[in-house]
Amino acid sequence: MRYIIQTFILVFFFSVAKAQETPQRPFGQQKDLFATPKLVVGVVVDQMRYDYITRFWNHYGDDGFKKLISEGFNLRNNHFNYIPTYTAPGHASVYTGAAPETHGIIGNNWYNKFEKEYVYCVEDSTVEPIGTNDEAGKMSPHRLITTTVADENRLHTQMRGKTIGVGIKDRGAVLPAGHTANGAYWFHGKNEGKWITSSFYTQQLPQWVQNFNSSGIADSYLKPWTTLADINTYIESGIDVNIYEGGFDGKADTGFPYDLEDLKDQNGGYDIIKDTPYGNSLTTDFAIAAIDGEQLGKDNDTDFLTISYSSTDYIGHNFGVNSKEIQDAYLRLDQDLARLLKSLDEQVGEGNYTLFLTSDHGGVHVPAYLESVKIPSGYFDFDKLKEDLNIFLSGMYQNENLIEHISNNQIFFNYDEVWDMEVSSEELQQEITHFLLQYEKINKVFTRNQLQSASFSEKIASAVDNGFNQKRSGDIALVLKPSVISYSRTGSTHGSGNNYDTHAPLIFFGKGIKAGNSLERTEIVDIAPTISALLGISFPNGATGRPLYMVFDK
Structure with a gap:
């Protein structure tokens, strides 16, 4: 027992002595605090x-x-x-x-x-x-x-x-x-x-x-x-x-x-x-x-x-x-x-x-090429949708002017007409949702009420939610089936939440960055916080992403 205590005392004093010999790095020189690329x-x-x-x-x-x-x-x-x-x-x-x-x-x-x-x-x-x-x-x-x-x-x-x-x-x-x-x-x-x-x-x-x-x-x-x-x-x-x-x-x-x-x-x-x-x-x-x-x-x-x-x-x-x-x-x-x-x-x-x-x-x-190799895909006509929707609303409410605009897969209500008709916006959202889901090539529909009140974990639903701005977005958002687009039959387009549109490269290189790779899921909103953390500056004032610490050369 005495031997153990003596050994502990010797190790303790040796450690203190070494700590006193090693100069401490000033705070401003901490290697992993931030990088200063020009x-x-x-x-x-x-x-x-x-x-x-x-x-x-x-x-x-x-x-x-x-x-x-x-x-x-x-x-x-x-x-x-x-x-x-x-x-x-x-x-x-x-x-x-x-x-x-x-x-x-x-x-x-x-x-x-x-x-x-x-x-x-x-x-x-x-x-x-x-x-x-x-x-x-x-x-x-x-x-x-x-x-x-x-x-x-x-x-x-x-x-x-x-x-x-x-x-x-x-x-x-x-x-x-x-x-x-x-x-x-x-x-x-x-x-x-x-x-x-x-x-x-x-x-x-x-x-x-x-x-x-x-x-x-x-x-x-x-x-x-x-x-x-x-x-x-x-x-x-x-x-x-x-x-x-x-x-x-x-x-x-x-x-x-x-x-x-x-x-x-x-x-x-x-x-x-x-x-x-x-x-x-x-x-x-x-x-x-x-x-x-x-x-x-x-x-x-x-x-x-x-x-x-x-x-x-x-x-x-x-x-x-x-x-x-x-x-x-x-x-x-x-x-x-x-x-x-x-x-x-x-x-x-x-x-x-x-x-x-x-x-x-x-x-x-x-999609025309995908169809030729038997992969589910297709084309969607929004002009035809607007025509059909107006006919539906005219039959239900005797008013074909309840829709003001359709774009970016969103439907905007004409609230002047909605209020004049004393139609509940909640009811209108539900009726249109049911109507839209009858379309073969529409996959999902989300209402303003849903997007303002719920949290979503499923990928597509969460993506719709993250793209929904309360002041600027419409009252209903619809999602087409994978590889179904509203576009010409030649050439490619984009806009969906499917992997062919969301999976993008992300490479960091140069000062403060180490060599390596990762299959951990990251998101596009992580880029600005990562650069901010690298530089030691404030994150953009609306940033929701996280710094990707794994890329830093510490």
């Missing part, structure tokens, strides 16, 4: 399904997707947690850490029941176009009701940290950059082919943007679009010419090559660039110019650069997710990412920046 780069690839990484893996080079995944952290089971999975809600959710129920961007367009008009997510009549006289420049984030992680970084750095947003689509540039951005720029095609902005950000295009617009780079992409590699090696996609693709006006079939110079006059002028991988290349060119022109990542205050690659979405809508065109687009995007990473290494410095890559939604296989 630049955060957020990359959103429009309409990118997760399986585009795995399907085309053997064709990718070593310096794009493969570099991000091998040196970064790959979240392989990342999903959107709301409906509808559209571009504007997607970009808003990535950067706010919240779903549409909170940030308010419930669609690309939606019916404003207070103003009785259909509105576009970033249109703003109070601002002026800069760089063009076209209405395409009258945009701002004023309909986004929460902050973004870029906003919080600006507040944290007393506005010293810069934010620049870049995207072919206006909404892909404006919403990620947030309310306090130094600049947001989008591509205006038609007969101009320029990058533009609005007076929300500045009164004049910076000189570097003017130089870019006058450089002729956009014109250089009015050239033939051929496959990057031998088309016969593209065995991961369907046949080149088929009945499931849209194609371009002025070309008889949907087969390679596409001569953009010859086709541009029948396809929106410079807008045709958006519909090809060259739109992503042009975006990369402009993003690299922005890093230099704005001197991003050159001081001790973290800057933000948000990049939205939109051409993949245009190509998916036109040709479908199984097309040779979509495969070529991702092989070319891989090269653009490699160019971007190389430029970041050169201009900001390897190890001085943090980058994440994700998507704003996925995309469905063309």
Whole structure:
């Protein structure tokens, strides 16, 4: 016993002595407190399904997707947690850490029941176009009701940290950059082919943007679009010419090559660039110019650069997710990412920046193709639904004006008529729900009363709930069966809560990030809190996601 006590005393004093010898790290130098990259780069690839990484893996080079995944952290089971999975809600959710129920961007367009008009997510009549006289420049984030992680970084750095947003689509540039951005720029095609902005950000295009617009780079992409590699090696996609693709006006079939110079006059002028991988290349060119022109990542205050690659979405809508065109687009995007990473290494410095890559939604296989291989799918006619619903309500209530609007799979009541008829809104919700569920291709129906009073654990129900904004959404939300869409019989679309639309890539890379991967379920709303935690800044004010601690290099 004496021996045990003596041993304990010796170990105790030895431990105290060692503790006194080891200098304690000052609080501000705690390694795992926060990282301080000079630049955060957020990359959103429009309409990118997760399986585009795995399907085309053997064709990718070593310096794009493969570099991000091998040196970064790959979240392989990342999903959107709301409906509808559209571009504007997607970009808003990535950067706010919240779903549409909170940030308010419930669609690309939606019916404003207070103003009785259909509105576009970033249109703003109070601002002026800069760089063009076209209405395409009258945009701002004023309909986004929460902050973004870029906003919080600006507040944290007393506005010293810069934010620049870049995207072919206006909404892909404006919403990620947030309310306090130094600049947001989008591509205006038609007969101009320029990058533009609005007076929300500045009164004049910076000189570097003017130089870019006058450089002729956009014109250089009015050239033939051929496959990057031998088309016969593209065995991961369907046949080149088929009945499931849209194609371009002025070309008889949907087969390679596409001569953009010859086709541009029948396809929106410079807008045709958006519909090809060259739109992503042009975006990369402009993003690299922005890093230099704005001197991003050159001081001790973290800057933000948000990049939205939109051409993949245009190509998916036109040709479908199984097309040779979509495969070529991702092989070319891989090269653009490699160019971007190389430029970041050169201009900001390897190890001085943090980058994440994700998507704003996925995309469905063309239902007409799925039908041909005996997979349940189909098409839904909302015009016919509205006609049938009005006939039903006219028969029941002798009034065919009780429905004011139908869009985004939501039905809006005409409350003036409802009140005049002294019809109970609860009764009307129940009667319409019963009517809708008789439709073969409608899978589920949710009423305003349900969404305002209940909590849901089932995936689709929860997604509808997370996408329901009490002030902006309608009175009834309906969900179509899997792979049933309201769209043309050619090309792919998106918007549902099914896995083909919700499963999106999420890769973190660079400073403060360790190499690894995980199959733990994560959600798109986790991105902004993760970046906020990495930087040690406040979370966006409406964020509901959680920091993904497993990606940090502790």
